[in-house]
Ligand code: XBP
């Protein structure tokens with residue numbers, strides 16, 4: 525039986541990637557760079573997990589030396605400011621699944637590539653100041669050496685929970701996330717997001733448009749049997 529639900533953040537809890545994209549572009553402009561990542565280019569660049577790593581990969585492609593740490597720090601500041609102003613809502617069904625999991629006594633956890641400050645801002649602005657306490661553990665890109673698709677972040681989550689992958693269900697939106705989740709032995713539901721819907725999700729246990737379904741109703745037993 526499933527003992528915990530482990531959530532990714534970007535693209536899964538919320539459609540955050542377009543806000544990340546705009547924050548990158550604003551940081552580039554403020555630093556006098558003429559780079560502009562449009563949606564099509566950003567979808568391609570998301571293959572590199574991690575914002576700082578994405579900037580470095582793009583600087584190699586453009587053969588242009590930049591201060592990736594400074595560009596990324598400013599991007600994080602701008603992104604957080606927008607999140608705290610309420611720029612982003614949860615995806616449909618996320619809150620319902622969290623409520624359902626709590627009623628069933630399941631643990632909740634988070635494993636993400638982004639930074640802790642970004643996760644905290646998103647949780648607090650969407651679910652309230654106490655929201656981080658709903659999660660037994662929150663592991664981020666700052667806690668690992670290798671970001672997704674490496675399973676390191678999810679292995680850390682499992683070790684914090686003291687559970688095996690087979691006892692957890694992961695909710696992800698991307699191929700990189702799916703590979704990380706499967707690599708740690710978790711069953712995985714994919715809810716494709718705006719920027720990941722073209723990706724290959726073979727290996728997923730289930731692909732759903734979003735999480736908006738009555739998790740407790742008999743009609744959905746084939747799906748809910750996972751939890
Ligand atoms: C999301 C990412 C992140 C975000 C930006 O991956 O790859 O890099 O795009 O956040 P996932 P940062 O949803 O698979 O965890 O700039 O803070 O990295």
Ligand code: MG
Nearest residue numbers: 532534535697
């Ligand atoms: Mg994601």
